[in-house]
Amino acid sequence: MFALVQDNTITKTLSGNRGITLGDIQYPRSIYTLWSAAEREAIGIYEVVFDNTNKKDEAYYNNTNQSFAFAGGVVTASYGSATAKALADANATDEDGVELDPVVVIDGLKTKHKRIIKQQASGLLIPTDWYVIKATDVESYSVPSAITTFRANVRTKSNDMEVLIDACSTVDELAALYEYVNTGTEENPVMERPLGEFPEAV
Structure with missing residues (x-):
């Protein structure tokens, strides 16, 4: 320019x-x-x-x-x-600062980030949904224990991530959850983020 x-x-x-x-x-x-x-x-x-x-x-x-x-x-x-940007949800207002009727909610960063976490968890669970459906339809069939454990771990991790997001009081704290840092050594680096990771798919 x-x-x-x-x-x-x-x-x-x-x-x-x-x-x-x-x-x-x-x-x-x-x-x-x-x-x-x-x-x-x-x-x-x-x-x-x-x-x-x-x-x-x-x-x-x-x-x-x-x-x-x-x-x-x-x-x-x-x-x-x-x-x-706002962390919490807020009701939209008109040019005079009066809340709209009907109420229109503007999602805050926490809601947006938790929605992404839910979507990621859902994406991990969908490929194994058929195990659960089959177990419901076929009385003699049981979901393999590895699948049951994986699905439970995904839900637990999703909940844990949302708790961490909700605990943030500033946008910088929220951003820091996603920043990878070396928790190992210079010779053997281990890059991790405070938010953690979902379990690997089985």
């Missing part, structure tokens, strides 16, 4: 994929790739330097729009302070 600077003020941002007319001169888009930075800056076009210091993971935060500034011969694009 580039910016046009005139009289020390950014007048427009440029994608760099089309030419530009300045005064009576039409410049081709090749100036963005073939010209040196000094040559472009001589006509007021500066490459944008991105400052992502304040940008946070969009899965957990709402970032601001970028703002552009020109100082010291450099155009910088930066973000303001990010806002954490």
